Amino acid sequence: MKKRIIGFIGGGNMAAALIGGLLKNKVSAEGILVSEPDAGRAEKVKKDFGVTCVSDNSTLAAKADVIVFAVKPQVIPTVAKELRGKMDDKLVISIIAGKKIAWLAGELNAARVVRVMPNTPAMAGQGMSALSYSDAVRDNDKTFARDMFTAVGRVMECDEKHLDTVTAVSGSGPAYAFAFIEAMADAAKEHGLSYDAAVMLAAQTFLGAAVMVQTSGLTPEQLRKNVTSPNGTTEAALKVYNERGVHEIIGAMIAAAKKRSEELSA
Numbered sequence: 001m002k003k004r005i006i007g008f009i010g011g012g013n014m015a016a017a018l019i020g021g022l023l024k025n026k027v028s029a030e031g032i033l034v035s036e037p038d039a040g041r042a043e044k045v046k047k048d049f050g051v052t053c054v055s056d057n058s059t060l061a062a063k064a065d066v067i068v069f070a071v072k073p074q075v076i077p078t079v080a081k082e083l084r085g086k087m088d089d090k091l092v093i094s095i096i097a098g099k100k101i102a103w104l105a106g107e108l109n110a111a112r113v114v115r116v117m118p119n120t121p122a123m124a125g126q127g128m129s130a131l132s133y134s135d136a137v138r139d140n141d142k143t144f145a146r147d148m149f150t151a152v153g154r155v156m157e158c159d160e161k162h163l164d165t166v167t168a169v170s171g172s173g174p175a176y177a178f179a180f181i182e183a184m185a186d187a188a189k190e191h192g193l194s195y196d197a198a199v200m201l202a203a204q205t206f207l208g209a210a211v212m213v214q215t216s217g218l219t220p221e222q223l224r225k226n227v228t229s230p231n232g233t234t235e236a237a238l239k240v241y242n243e244r245g246v247h248e249i250i251g252a253m254i255a256a257a258k259k260r261s262e263e264l265s266a
Contacts, residue, residue, distance in 0.1 A: 003027075003028075003031060004031070004065040004066050004091075004144070005031055005032075005033065005063055005064045005065045005066070006022065006027070006031060006032050006033070006064060006065070006066045006068065007032075007033040007034070007035065007054075007060040007061065007063065007064025007066065007067050007068065008032070008033070008034045008035070008060075008068045008070055009035050009057055009060060009067065009068065009069050009070060009071055009079060010035075010036060010069070010070035010071040010072075010075075011034045011035075011036030011038075011041050011042055011044075011045040011053070011070075012041070012070060012071075013120070013123055014070055014095055014118060014120075014122060014123070015034070015045075015068070015070040016045060016048070016049075016123070017122040017123040017127070017152050018068065018070075018122070018148060018149075018151075018152060019032055019034070019045070019049050019051060020049065020152075021122070021125070021148070021149075021151030021152035022148060022151060023049060024151060025147065025148075025151040029049060029050040029051045029052075030052070032049070032051040032052070033051065033052050033053075033054055033060050033063060033064055034046075034051055034052070034053045034054070034060075035053070035054050035055075035056060035057045035059070035060040036053060057079060057082055057083055058082065058083065058086065061083050061086045061087070061090070062086070064090070065090060065091065066090065066091045066093060066144070067083075067087065067090050067091070067092050067093070068093045068094075068095070069092065069093070069094040069095065069096055069104075070095050070096075071096065072096075073096055073097055073098050073099060073264070076096050076099060076107075077107070080104075080107035080108050081107070083108060084107065084108055084109050085109050087108050087109060087110035089111075089112070090110065090112070091112045091114065091137075091141050091144070091145075092104065092108060092110045092112060092113045092114065093113075093114045093116060093145055093148070094113065094114070094115050094116065095116050095117075095118055097117070097167065097171070097261075097264065098261065098264035098265045099115075099265070100115070100160065100265055101113050101115050101132065101133075101134050101160055105134055111134065111136035112134060112136045112137050112138065112141055113133070113134040113136075113137065114131055114132070114133055114134075114137060114141065114142075114145045115131070115132045115133075115160060115163065116129055116130065116131050116132075116145070116149060117129065117130045117163050117166050117167055117170070117171050118149065118152070118153075118171075119170050119171050119173065119174055120174050121153060121174055122149075122152035122153050123152075125152055125153060126153050127149070127152045127153030127154070128153055128154050128156075128170040128173075129149040129152070129153060129154070129155050129156075130155075130156050130157070130158050130162075130163060130166040130170070131145055131146065131149065131155060131156070131157050131158075132157070132158060132159065132160035132163060133145075133157075142157075163261075164258045164261040164262050164265065165254075165258050167257065167258070167261040168253075168254045168255075168256075168257035168258040168261060169254060171257075171261075172257045176250070176253065177206060180202075180206070181199065181202040181203055181206060184198065184201075184202040185198035185199045185201075185202050186198075188201065188202070209223075224238075
């Protein structure tokens with residue numbers, strides 16, 4: 001990765017995950033700056049990663065070549081007003097949910113904008129990030145952004161018009177998986193297993209199944225059929241799954257999350 005000074009506006013969990021990934025990707029801590037108004041959080045980021053914390057956003061913008069916006073959506077209008085006109089020819093990377101490239105470019109007076117929808121498994125190095133670019137983003141900018149998010153998981157590029165669907169699937173998706181694991185563990189506990197043992201069984205099963213989808217070359221449908229023996233336990237369970245309309249419920253969940261993402265973007 002080409003050496004650039006990277007400035008993070010916001011030092012929360014996702015920023016911390018990205019900083020950790022960058023350091024593992026042989027980016028020097030001296031090349032990373034963080035602006036974080038919460039003194040306790042700023043001190044933690046400084047202690048955990050050895051990076052420099054600056055006093056305010058303007059100071060960071062003056063020193064950094066790449067500005068990563070990692071603040072809450074309700075905070076960005078104030079931050080953008082403060083930094084408007086200070087982006088010059090900087091690369092802007094935003095992980096702010098619901099803020100479109102055109103809005104960011106207009107509010108910041110910035111041309112080179114990368115909008116990213118990451119997800120929380122990035123904190124475990126197993127994230128899924130979707131990247132969209134403004135027209136002015138250069139090829140080396142794209143490589144830089146891909147490298148940054150590849151350091152915390154997998155990366156895909158897509159047209160910005162698809163990011164609401166991406167949000168519904170991978171952005172919110174970890175919560176769906178957690179809910180399913182929680183439900184499996186609760187059910188197993190009712191049948192005599194300890195909760196901790198049930199969580200371990202369910203979580204590892206999800207992890208293993210996901211790896212098989214990624215590496216086997218088979219579709220999820222084919223893999224499901226391979227596990228489902230005629231008149232076996234899996235078939236009995238999936239019969240209930242189909243009778244209760246779980247597949248349709250999941251489809252409705254994705255549609256609801258996408259609709260809310262569209263509302264937030266508007």
